[in-house]
Amino acid sequence: MKSQKFKVRFNYMEVCLKPLSTTGKFSKVVQRKCFLPKDHSGKCSEFHFLSHLHTVKSSVSNKIRRDSTHTTGAAWKSSDAGPNRIFRWAMLLSDEELLEYGLDMSALKPGVQLKLREKAADYDSCIEVAIKLTYLTYNMAGAPTPPDEIKNYLEAHHGSFDLGSTKCEICQEPLNFALFNEAKVGRAAIETCHLNPRIHNAQNVGFGHRECNIAQGNKTLEEFYAWIDGILKRASL
Amino acid sequence: MKSQKFKVRFNYMEVCLKPLSTTGKFSKVVQRKCFLPKDHSGKCSEFHFLSHLHTVKSSVSNKIRRDSTHTTGAAWKSSDAGPNRIFRWAMLLSDEELLEYGLDMSALKPGVQLKLREKAADYDSCIEVAIKLTYLTYNMAGAPTPPDEIKNYLEAHHGSFDLGSTKCEICQEPLNFALFNEAKVGRAAIETCHLNPRIHNAQNVGFGHRECNIAQGNKTLEEFYAWIDGILKRASL
Ligand SMILES: [Zn+2]
Ligand SMILES: [Zn+2]
Ligand SMILES: [Zn+2]
Ligand SMILES: [Zn+2]
Numbered sequence: 001m002k003s004q005k006f007k008v009r010f011n012y013m014e015v016c017l018k019p020l021s022t023t024g025k026f027s028k029v030v031q032r033k034c035f036l037p038k039d040h041s042g043k044c045s046e047f048h049f050l051s052h053l054h055t056v057k058s059s060v061s062n063k064i065r066r067d068s069t070h071t072t073g074a075a076w077k078s079s080d081a082g083p084n085r086i087f088r089w090a091m092l093l094s095d096e097e098l099l100e101y102g103l104d105m106s107a108l109k110p111g112v113q114l115k116l117r118e119k120a121a122d123y124d125s126c127i128e129v130a131i132k133l134t135y136l137t138y139n140m141a142g143a144p145t146p147p148d149e150i151k152n153y154l155e156a157h158h159g160s161f162d163l164g165s166t167k168c169e170i171c172q173e174p175l176n177f178a179l180f181n182e183a184k185v186g187r188a189a190i191e192t193c194h195l196n197p198r199i200h201n202a203q204n205v206g207f208g209h210r211e212c213n214i215a216q217g218n219k220t221l222e223e224f225y226a227w228i229d230g231i232l233k234r235a236s237l
Numbered sequence: 238m239k240s241q242k243f244k245v246r247f248n249y250m251e252v253c254l255k256p257l258s259t260t261g262k263f264s265k266v267v268q269r270k271c272f273l274p275k276d277h278s279g280k281c282s283e284f285h286f287l288s289h290l291h292t293v294k295s296s297v298s299n300k301i302r303r304d305s306t307h308t309t310g311a312a313w314k315s316s317d318a319g320p321n322r323i324f325r326w327a328m329l330l331s332d333e334e335l336l337e338y339g340l341d342m343s344a345l346k347p348g349v350q351l352k353l354r355e356k357a358a359d360y361d362s363c364i365e366v367a368i369k370l371t372y373l374t375y376n377m378a379g380a381p382t383p384p385d386e387i388k389n390y391l392e393a394h395h396g397s398f399d400l401g402s403t404k405c406e407i408c409q410e411p412l413n414f415a416l417f418n419e420a421k422v423g424r425a426a427i428e429t430c431h432l433n434p435r436i437h438n439a440q441n442v443g444f445g446h447r448e449c450n451i452a453q454g455n456k457t458l459e460e461f462y463a464w465i466d467g468i469l470k471r472a473s474l
Contacts, residue, residue: 171464212468214454225469230408231449231465232465234410
């Protein structure tokens, strides 16, 4: 099974980690940090590795930032759909702490609460995910070429670039950068997907076709493969 | 492949077909009819075959009526989601005719228009679907037992009852009547599904698990099986 593909290539290069001054609702919950290489010149920056992608295709860099740091969840608020997308690390707080931030978990249906809690991830894991997704993006066929500084940074984390090597983690077909442009009824054709939907870290996250991600649902990739294997066996009886 | 399971068992018993007087938005579009056996006694009725199910489990009989005669579509109106569920036969009308009924197709996104048009079905096909779904429901393990009159009617259309024979059309696992009660975040665990999502008639419609129906998406069942077969082959390389 291809889950071995999610092997840990995360080499933890030494990064600056100086605290950044941030504002906003959950700024007291985590101390956001600089992820430039240690002893870098110039200003500290959290998402410097997205800076080039942001200039050539901001929709993709915004997607990577959003998916890596925020819960999925509806674009509208309701007890059915849950709140708007919020920081994944906020989901590590207790119900009582969240109430202080104006989010009343008890007002949400139990199933929605559970789904939100499953999206919890610490800050460092979220940044690692963003770095991984940026690496995977640049290794899609048709992707733009980053400046050497960013290429070197990403390679230090995930190994040498291999253009065209990024595949849908679910169906194992190559993903083309142009797919980011395709949308059906407002949804992107490429989604961030999880080997295990309840774990959000670099080893467990990649890109997949929207239709593949939907088919996988809340199963792990292993469970999904076993499930469709059973379907095919029964269907061909 | 199991699509052979959708074989035509529809024997077209002779039915009354006397016109029913109906009101409502699209009542001029189709003449609704009596589907009791020809020369029946008592009042004419369109959905008499659902009358018993309605007394023991109205949520299921309502679902069968709704799914057989109405488009799916969102529970809210928008150019993204489309209009509320409307009669499938209304989708046989032209854009101009629909405008007279207050539905401005041109205000909907092209993708939404297309999706709605794909749900079109004539009135007779919709009733045939309702009869088939009622038959399948009574043949689920754990289903209530209908009165002989209804059993005989359904058997005349689809053959002898075989309790426990109703399977998910997609994964081929038996469906238990109790699954109608299970819901995740407000959605039933059993959905009406289509061998080909663009054809709504008795031969092409059955029940399936919600997760299976979601995984199938807008593929035909044959396409879905071929797709997951390809996934498994690539994943086990
Ligand atoms: Zn720094
Ligand atoms: Zn895929
Ligand atoms: Zn009649
Ligand atoms: Zn199923």
